[in-house]
Amino acid sequence: MTGDPLFADGVDWGDIGIMGIKIGVAFAALLVATMFMIWFERKLISDMQHRIGPNVAGPWGLLQALADGIKFFFKEDLRPANADPLVFRLAPYISAVTAFVAFAIVPIGGVFTDTEGRSGTVTLFGKETILQVADPPVGILLLLAMSSVAVYGVMLAGWSSGSKYPLIGSVRASAQAISYEAALGMSVVAVVIVAGSLSTQRIVSLQAGGANTWFVVTTGIVPFIVFLIAATAELNRPPFDLVEAEQELVGGFHTEYSSIRFALFFLAEFMNVITMSAIMVTLFFGGPAGPIFFGLTWLWPTVWFLAKVLAFLFVFVWFRATLPRLRYDQLMSLGWKVLIPVMLLWLMFLGLRQVVFDQESWNLAQRLVVTLGVTAVGGALGWLLLSAAMRAARRNTAQEPLDAEDLAGTPTGAAPGDVGPGRGG
Amino acid sequence: MVEVLVFAVAGAACLVGAIGVVLSRNPVHAALMLVMTLFGVAVLFVAQEAHFIAAVQVIVYAGAIVVLFLFVIMLLGVDRAAELSLGALPAQRWTAAAFGLGGAAVLVWMVAAVDRLYKGAHSYELEAAGAAAGDADAAATSYLTDVSAIARSLFSDYVYAFELTSLLLIVAVIGTVILARRSSGDDGPLDGTHGGDLQQAEGAPGTQEARR
Structure with missing residues (x-):
């Protein structure tokens, strides 16, 4: 497959057969694994909550997911x-x-x-x-x-x-x-x-x-x-x-x-x-x-x-x-203010390490000093800028009256009336 | 055989998608048709062994930009065909048709020119170009995958253009944030100026209505 997406050398039944088998096996394995996962999650969480969980269909309720699946097939599609x-x-x-x-x-x-x-x-x-x-x-x-x-x-x-x-x-x-x-x-x-x-x-x-x-x-x-x-x-x-x-x-x-x-x-x-x-x-x-x-x-x-x-x-x-x-705002601030800055800094560190260790004439002390030093300086600068920005943001929001949207915590600006495709479509 | 098949399917997806974007009455359907075109183009990229460009095509265009379109369409509630037929400019149709035809003409000319280059002057010109570029260059690029080739040209040959583009994007983001805050905030600390007040006075009823 790699490097030859169009099968320029020709394609035979071996290639097609292998591909078919792989796709079939992967699909079947993923489906079985999904059914197992549903059972596993329900059983495990029951155990953690001191319940028994599914135990009727099959041994230890193993066939519960299958039973649910069959039920889904026969329900009305609304x-x-x-x-x-x-x-x-x-x-x-x-x-x-x-x-x-x-x-x-x-x-x-x-x-x-x-x-x-x-x-x-x-x-x-x-x-x-x-x-x-x-x-x-x-x-x-x-x-x-x-x-x-x-x-x-x-x-x-x-x-x-x-x-x-x-x-x-x-x-x-x-x-x-x-x-x-x-x-x-x-x-x-x-x-x-x-x-x-x-x-x-x-x-x-x-x-x-x-x-x-x-x-x-x-x-x-x-x-x-x-x-x-x-x-x-x-x-x-x-x-x-x-x-x-x-x-x-x-x-x-x-x-x-x-x-x-x-x-x-x-x-x-x-x-x-x-x-x-x-x-x-x-x-x-x-x-x-x-x-x-x-x-x-x-x-x-x-x-x-x-x-x-x-x-x-x-x-x-x-x-x-x-x-x-x-809460919604906790989710957003975790993502944007913690994970992304930390990851940016870490990427800088890893990149530096990779570049510095390619310099063969440097000894270990030089390498360490350059890597850690630049990371520390970059991190400190980034932290200063970020905390300044966050302080400014907090000051601004403190001055503005909190409106209903912020309280509801949803980012949707749509008026409740105009929702969905059906209206006037 | 496989090549023809892949090209036919991907090309058909591109064309159907492109026509669908123009003809759909519902903006959401039009955006989805655009996604179909983008996927068709991505498949064509893979067929040319430009795997990285294909992946970026899906991640950036289909995954980010059209999602943004959909966000705007859904949140503004403009997913009704009636609102689209309003604001057309006087000579919009004719201008659009003229530009469309012009674009098509340029495209046909380009394809014809490239075709002639490859067919007519195949052996001489291409080999001459290859020799002129030098063996050293060829040796330097031959082991590169398309990812590292792109990275090399972005971050060494065209690094200034690249950095300027990112600066431009940051300026655009900051501008958007400031504009958005100015028109929705009642007395944001950003606009003490008279101009800001005027704009607020004009925008206020609309925004409040929207909030209700």
């Missing part, structure tokens, strides 16, 4: 009279498709420390291939592209419903997604600076040398923490779930959806949780890297990968069980 018919039908598919496509760049297995010179490839139909759907040269940028396209699903769903709560929910959601995308992108850049490549395959193979080569260590822990927070916000998971805050907005952008279309949103949400966990494992925790003990050497990396992803799924559920929801 569409509000005010809704924009075309966009209303389109929105769930945008959400579901982007959730799946982002998973395509994750390497889910493959031995990267092979003595035979292979790096993460397996042989299928006599062709060497990698254990991921695609490894485009832009690699990790595809994640950012998909997460920015996913905004459309949410936004259009809210708008096309022709109803107030979904619109407010979708405006919140897209504002939140756009705000945190900056922090998310910058923490990805930190990894890219150190790895020197955008390709996930390369990023993973650079981390194959043991836990001390994982990027969570070599980029410092800061980019990982920022990524975890920004990813939680991007996923609209608690404590950043004001998008669908049940107490305020009924259900957020998908309030008017029912039946299989609602199921698609639900699916996309859980798929995104899995994809983000997988991306985090790929970027910071070595992907499928891990010790190989005995027997099936090709199976161990996948096992390690799944174990790491499971750990992150647990973390997301844990967040939901323990952290209270943020």
Whole structure:
């Protein structure tokens, strides 16, 4: 695939077969993982709240998600009279498709420390291939592209419903997604600076040398923490779930959806949780890297990968069980005034380190002094400017009377009357 | 075979999207059609192995700029076709048609010119150009991926243009913030001047109505 998007050398059934199998397997695996995740979350959160959780369908309630899915299929598909018919039908598919496509760049297995010179490839139909759907040269940028396209699903769903709560929910959601995308992108850049490549395959193979080569260590822990927070916000998971805050907005952008279309949103949400966990494992925790003990050497990396992803799924559920929801202004100030400045400073530090360590004539002391000195000066300057700006802002808001919009905490300026596409359309 | 197929599908998406932008009565539908065109162009970029440009196309244009369009359309509540048919300028249609035809003519001319360059003078001129550029240059750029090639020209060859552009954008952002605060705030500390007061007096009823 890489470097030859048009198959200039010709295409045969082997290529098509491998591609078909990969897409099929990835899709099926993601669907099964989503069903598992729904069960896992419900069971785990019940345990944390001293409840039992689903226990009727199947052993330990394992088939609960399947039962729910079947129920969704047979429910009536309602569409509000005010809704924009075309966009209303389109929105769930945008959400579901982007959730799946982002998973395509994750390497889910493959031995990267092979003595035979292979790096993460397996042989299928006599062709060497990698254990991921695609490894485009832009690699990790595809994640950012998909997460920015996913905004459309949410936004259009809210708008096309022709109803107030979904619109407010979708405006919140897209504002939140756009705000945190900056922090998310910058923490990805930190990894890219150190790895020197955008390709996930390369990023993973650079981390194959043991836990001390994982990027969570070599980029410092800061980019990982920022990524975890920004990813939680991007996923609209608690404590950043004001998008669908049940107490305020009924259900957020998908309030008017029912039946299989609602199921698609639900699916996309859980798929995104899995994809983000997988991306985090790929970027910071070595992907499928891990010790190989005995027997099936090709199976161990996948096992390690799944174990790491499971750990992150647990973390997301844990967040939901323990952290209270943020207020809208807290959310925005965390994103813009904390995460982005911290990440900018850290990027400066990483870039400096990379440049300084290329100067071969310098000794260690010189390198350290230059790196730390410039970072400290830049950080101090930035902090001064930022705190001055924040003081000015606080002074200005103290002088202005607080109006209703600020109190409501929603950024929508729309009058409640003119909501939705149906009116006069 | 694959090349023709990819070009046909992506080109069709671009064209249908472009026509849809013009013909849609509903601004939201028009914006979505624009997204379709942008995706078609992104696929064409990938077909030319300009992967980075394709990704940036999706992230920046589809992911940020059209989302901004949609925000404005939804929040201002102009998603009704009736409001669009108002404010047309007197000779707008004819001017637009003239510019459109002119643009199309330039495009056709460019395609024809490039076609002639590649077909007619293929071996001589291109090889001569390659030799003139020098082997050193070719060796320097051959190992670069498109990401590092773009980074090199942005941050070394054209660094002043790049920095000036970012300065321009920052000025635009600051200007927007100041203008926005001036017209919505009742007595913001930014405008002690008489001009600001005048503008406020004019803008006040509208903004208050909008807030209600």
